[in-house]
Amino acid sequence: MYVLNELFFYRKYFNVLKAIFFVNTLIKNSFWCKLIKCCKFTEQIKIKVNVKTIYKIIPFLKVFKNKEYNASVFRSDSIAGITVGVVLIPQAIAYALLMGVPPIYGLYACLAPLLLYSFFGTSRQLSIGPVAVTAILVMSGVSQLATPFTEEFTQLVLFMGFLIGLVQILMSVLRMGFLVNLISQPVISGFISAAAIIIIVSQLKGALGIDIPIFEHSYQTVWYAITNFSEVNWITLGICVGSIIVINILKRWKRSFPGALTVLVITTLVSYFFNLTSKGVSVIRDVPSGLPKFSIPEMSYDTMVILIPSVVTVTFIGFVGSIGIAKSMEMKNRDHTIRPNQELFALGIAKVIGSFFLAVPSSGSYSRTAINDEAGGKTTVSSLVAVVMVVLSLLFLTKFFYHIPKSTLAAIILVSVFGLINYSEAKYLFSVRRRDFVVMIITFFGTLVFGVENGIFIGVLLSFVFLQYYSARPHIAELVNIPETEYYRNINRFPDAVQSELYLIIRFDNQLYFGNSGYFKDAILGFVSKRDKVPKFLILDNTNMHDIDSTGLHVLEDIQQYLEGLNVQLLMVGTIGPVRDFMKRSGFTDKLGVDHYFLTITDAVDYADNKKVVKESHSAAVQFNKKRRSFLD
Numbered sequence: 001m002y003v004l005n006e007l008f009f010y011r012k013y014f015n016v017l018k019a020i021f022f023v024n025t026l027i028k029n030s031f032w033c034k035l036i037k038c039c040k041f042t043e044q045i046k047i048k049v050n051v052k053t054i055y056k057i058i059p060f061l062k063v064f065k066n067k068e069y070n071a072s073v074f075r076s077d078s079i080a081g082i083t084v085g086v087v088l089i090p091q092a093i094a095y096a097l098l099m100g101v102p103p104i105y106g107l108y109a110c111l112a113p114l115l116l117y118s119f120f121g122t123s124r125q126l127s128i129g130p131v132a133v134t135a136i137l138v139m140s141g142v143s144q145l146a147t148p149f150t151e152e153f154t155q156l157v158l159f160m161g162f163l164i165g166l167v168q169i170l171m172s173v174l175r176m177g178f179l180v181n182l183i184s185q186p187v188i189s190g191f192i193s194a195a196a197i198i199i200i201v202s203q204l205k206g207a208l209g210i211d212i213p214i215f216e217h218s219y220q221t222v223w224y225a226i227t228n229f230s231e232v233n234w235i236t237l238g239i240c241v242g243s244i245i246v247i248n249i250l251k252r253w254k255r256s257f258p259g260a261l262t263v264l265v266i267t268t269l270v271s272y273f274f275n276l277t278s279k280g281v282s283v284i285r286d287v288p289s290g291l292p293k294f295s296i297p298e299m300s301y302d303t304m305v306i307l308i309p310s311v312v313t314v315t316f317i318g319f320v321g322s323i324g325i326a327k328s329m330e331m332k333n334r335d336h337t338i339r340p341n342q343e344l345f346a347l348g349i350a351k352v353i354g355s356f357f358l359a360v361p362s363s364g365s366y367s368r369t370a371i372n373d374e375a376g377g378k379t380t381v382s383s384l385v386a387v388v389m390v391v392l393s394l395l396f397l398t399k400f401f402y403h404i405p406k407s408t409l410a411a412i413i414l415v416s417v418f419g420l421i422n423y424s425e426a427k428y429l430f431s432v433r434r435r436d437f438v439v440m441i442i443t444f445f446g447t448l449v450f451g452v453e454n455g456i457f458i459g460v461l462l463s464f465v466f467l468q469y470y471s472a473r474p475h476i477a478e479l480v481n482i483p484e485t486e487y488y489r490n491i492n493r494f495p496d497a498v499q500s501e502l503y504l505i506i507r508f509d510n511q512l513y514f515g516n517s518g519y520f521k522d523a524i525l526g527f528v529s530k531r532d533k534v535p536k537f538l539i540l541d542n543t544n545m546h547d548i549d550s551t552g553l554h555v556l557e558d559i560q561q562y563l564e565g566l567n568v569q570l571l572m573v574g575t576i577g578p579v580r581d582f583m584k585r586s587g588f589t590d591k592l593g594v595d596h597y598f599l600t601i602t603d604a605v606d607y608a609d610n611k612k613v614v615k616e617s618h619s620a621a622v623q624f625n626k627k628r629r630s631f632l633d
Helices: 002-028 031-057 059-067 071-099 103-108 112-120 132-142 151-173 177-182 185-202 204-208 218-227 234-253 259-273 301-333 340-355 366-374 381-396 406-418 423-432 434-450 452-472 517-530 550-565 577-586 588-592 601-610 615-621
Strands: 476-481 488-490 503-508 537-541 569-573
Touching: 031 059, 059 112, 071 103, 071 132, 071 259, 071 366, 071 381, 071 406, 103 381, 112 340, 112 381, 132 151, 132 185, 132 301, 132 406, 132 452, 151 177, 151 301, 151 340, 177 301, 177 340, 185 204, 185 218, 185 301, 185 406, 185 423, 185 434, 185 452, 204 218, 204 234, 204 406, 234 259, 234 406, 259 406, 301 340, 301 366, 301 452, 423 434, 434 452, 476 517, 503 517, 503 601, 517 550, 537 601, 550 569, 550 577, 550 588, 569 601, 577 588
Parallel strands: 503 537, 537 569
Antiparallel strands: 476 488, 476 503
16 A cells, blocks of 8 residues: 555656646747747847947946956056146136136136046047137127126126037037038138137237237237337236246157146246235236036026027037047047047037036147147046046145236247147148138138137138039030040140040039039030031040939930030930939930940940940949939939
8 A cells, every 4th residue: 555655656746747847848849938038139139239329328438348447557547647637727727717717617617527528528538628719719709798707707608608518419419510521621720820819919918917908809909018018017028938938848848748837836936935916917816715516507598699609609619629639539549439429419518517517618628638648548537537636726726826927827828829820731721722721811811800700600601602613613624535545534634635526525523413504504515616527426424423403404404405406416424323313213314315325435435436335334324223312312
């Protein structure tokens, strides 16, 4: 009986095991198992995608990816950060005064903005903060509404910084980074050269020690300084000139050496021990200590409308400068990739959040970025170290700022902007492209005479006028055969080449659109009428015609009808895909005839000479895609 009970128990246990095994086998081969595995795989993909997205939004995290960041890299970043910090502090104070706000706001601009850019920016070496060009642009825009160095003026500057950041974030979201290409290099060079002179003139008050009133135009300031030169404080002038000489000597000796800080410390000690304030030397006086508190700038719709022109100007000029510096570092180091739209977001978020912590508008600085790179900065950790330097100065050093001579700060600004006057670019453009030289010079004088916002508007407008003019009158050439070759080139460059009486070959070097279609038609008719004997064929080389619109198509139809009246056959050569597609959809291809399309000029010439038909060539020459490139195509 005991044995039977044991057998029954084991049999029952065995049946349970069989059931478990059966269920397990069923699950393994079931749809549900596959679905579970699929869900797990999908979840893994989502995690990977989320990680990639996080890396895109916060490029700073890539620094620590795959444990690439180590003690050696941190040591290099720390040295670079300290070096940049000692250069940044005196420049920030100086550029705040140039912007028309108390010096402390320049230091505030080195905290939240620099911290945020370190996390969101794609450049590993770019150092942002107060810069001369941005400072003078902000000063010019806000001074229309308030008097510099007043509380109202400061609030407007902070509001302007908020608006600039908002515009940059909006441009980033809408993927509008390409818009910076609307400002050409000659416009930028002419504008920055003029802005440098305006900045130099604005520092005459601090450099000479003369109480110069605020004028609308720079020439008025210069004239006042000349006519009142007898009022110069020679100690102030001596400090300024001496500071400029020492900074330049130290810069030539070693670029990364903190010459500005050295001069600042020396002149501050001299001012303190010799009581230079009693001798008429102006100092910056009290600077509040401590970190900035959260504060919302005063905002109003009417003020925003007035500031919009200045906001747009600073947005574009600041971003163009910053992206240019970042791209140069990318090309030099080749260890990271610059993404313009992400740069817009980083610069924008830095300004928006920075404005709530009393930070005035900031941009990329070429001098500090170069110093950061030369000092060994590998990642944006160096910027975080620079932030720590500024924090320490705000907490413990502001009481020593009282006796800093304003003439020393004027010297720091003057040294930084002397290099912005681009003589070499003007000379280069004059030798290689006169119209770009004209754009640069007119932008330069326009900025000096009419102000910074109007100056850059004049430059951009002039650039578009030249662009439209040359687009409306593009290059058109008659091609002839170079003897003993199959090459066809411009008859004006090869006058000894062979010209055929049987055919006329024309090459059009632009898109054919409403702006130049009339010029194109007149040119074609002109080439035909100049021939003593009307050719039998007109071969149109379309290899450089990258687009065509409906107006251009109508002109082509008119030309074809005109040629038919003269018994001249139109042959099309090298028509590219998008243009072929448009011609096919319009019916022009079939109207002209597929046997009138060729891949090369040689094929068209063979046809004209021998009526030689190559079906394979014709079929490739009229290849057509039904699918449009875009909805608007």
